[in-house]
Amino acid sequence: MTTLNRLVLWNIDHTLVDVGRVTREVYAEAFQRTIGRPLVRLAPTPGRTESEIIFETLAFNDVVTTDDHLPAFMRALAEAFATRRADLKTHGRVLAGARETLDALGRLPDTAQSVLTGSIEPNAVLKVTELGLADRLDLEVGGYENGVYSKAALLELARSRAGAKNGVQYGESATVYIADSPRDVQAAHIARSPIIAVATGSATAAELRGAGADVVLPTLADTDAVVRAVLELTGR
Known part of the structure; x- marks a missing residue:
């Protein structure tokens, strides 16, 4: 057989x-660190890749994207998540x-x-x-x-x-x-x-x-x- x-x-x-709560906080921090101003609107996330969410979020917040935005945003996401690892258990x-x-x-x-x-x-x-x-x-x-x-x-x-x-x-x-x-x-x-x-x-x-x-x-x-x-x- x-x-x-x-x-x-x-x-x-x-x-x-x-x-979800931690993810929203992380995106807000990563946006602030990458763009230099507060996040107003986060793109929908279900079923999407991080790059899709990032590019649409930037568009929703009137950011003209460059080649540097995606890698910088992803680095900021990783760093922000790492500092909140304890929050994953709490929230x-x-x-x-x-x-x-x-x-x-x-x-x-x-x-x-x-x-x-x-x-x-x-x-x-x-x-x-x-x-x-x-x-x-x-x-x-x-x-x-x-x-x-x-x-x-x-x-x-x-x-x-x-x-x-x-x-x-x-x-x-x-x-x-x-x-x-x-x-x-x-x-x-x-x-x-x-x-x-x-x-x-x-x-x-x-x-x-x-x-x-x-x-x-x-x-x-x-x-x-x-x-x-x-x-x-x-x-x-």
């Missing part, structure tokens, strides 16, 4: 954790069922778990580390915002990294993305990978179904439902 190598990639914000939270679902999927044979996120790597790692989820995920092979690739391309990159590290091949249909926004659904479709969407972010279940998610769940609280969906989507 052929062994199925399965890869589960997790979105972080509003799928596994909610650190952040792990969403219902996330910890239990990570544990349950981790017990499946031939299954690896990592992240696919629009956050830059240092901030993504801080979020899951400070909220106690890092030991359940292989963060070394994750897909992170790097200013170049779309989320669909980052999904492919994470799949390739995980395969190279583990000495196996993760097929498109054996790589499941779990996320919470229609933009994440679109990224999974482009990468030809199945997606489980949870209505724990700003999108409703109806919007996620309308975007074409393979499975839509209200939350991660029903661990068995998530595991069953992963198994069914990957042919087990």
Whole structure:
């Protein structure tokens, strides 16, 4: 019998954790440090990469961008997040069922778990580390915002990294993305990978179904439902 190598990639914000308060404070500080004046309006964040959020935020605040803005803003984001790592525990939270679902999927044979996120790597790692989820995920092979690739391309990159590290091949249909926004659904479709969407972010279940998610769940609280969906989507 052929062994199925399965890869589960997790979105972080509003799928596994909610650190919205800290994120808003960090963006305000990074904007002030980079532009030299207070942030008035932050761009929408669900399903987007950091560079998309930064460029739209700059436009919303009447900033004429230059080539220096993106790297400077990303550096400021990383520095501001690092100084608030304690706030992640105080004001952040792990969403219902996330910890239990990570544990349950981790017990499946031939299954690896990592992240696919629009956050830059240092901030993504801080979020899951400070909220106690890092030991359940292989963060070394994750897909992170790097200013170049779309989320669909980052999904492919994470799949390739995980395969190279583990000495196996993760097929498109054996790589499941779990996320919470229609933009994440679109990224999974482009990468030809199945997606489980949870209505724990700003999108409703109806919007996620309308975007074409393979499975839509209200939350991660029903661990068995998530595991069953992963198994069914990957042919087990």
